[in-house]
Amino acid sequence: MSADKARRVIDQIRGRSYEETLMILELMPYRACYPILKLVYSAAANASYNMGSSETNLVISKAEVNGEFIAGQLKNRVSFRKAMKKAIELTEQADTKGIQIQIAGRIDGKEIARVEWIREDNSRARELMCIRIIGASNHRYAHIGDVIVAVIKEAVPNMLLERSEVFRVVIVRTCKELKRDNGIIIRYDDNAAVVIDQEGNPKGTRIFGAIARELRELNITKIVSLAPEVL
Secondary structure (H helix, E strand, O other): OOHHHHHHHHHHHOOOEHHHHHHHHHHOOHHHHHHHHHHHHHHHHHHHHHHOOOHHHOEOOOOOOOHHHHHHHHHOOOOHHHHHHHHHHHHHHOOOOOOOEEEOOEEOOEEOOOOEEEOOOOOOEEEEEEEEEOOOOOOOOOOOOOEEEEEEEEEOOOOOOOOOOEEEEEEEEOOOOEEOOOOOEEOOOOOEEEEEOOOOOEOOOOOOOEEOOHHHHOOOHHHHHHOOEEO
């Protein structure tokens, strides 16, 4: 979906109520409205969970497409991941409730070499450093499903979680190869963890990206239920 098409869809729903927005989007072609519809559902769910707002009282007050910012950074040879992380950070500072970015297409007439996605949860923590592994103090490295004590090294400014705070987190995927009982070796593109409270409940209301199915086997169901994909 191009930025121009996204803007045309957004222009139709800006300033309308949540129920009117759903009616308009459901009448549009599926490929044109599906990405916008997912974000509307996400924003409504977060508003209901975090602020106790009723869906009947919600209005689409602000919606924007920030593709030019990312494209401009890529033209200046900024890395894909760094450009998208910066766009997400700037957008979340404006109290955005949902964001999803995809980079593809052409810049200055040249095809982008690859398509890359980046997804972020809404706990506002960006980078963590492990302090110790709970229940395995003699282990040097944490594995999928381990609960660790970690300090936040990087977080979205002016949000609930702040830099240097210490929390418990659950490891949900790792770059280290994992060999399963059936002989299959699986390796993820990055290391990722979910911030939890003392009762084991996720502090965020959404989880983006795939998580390992070993979490289900370890009965960490609260995190598994929020994940869009379990591999």
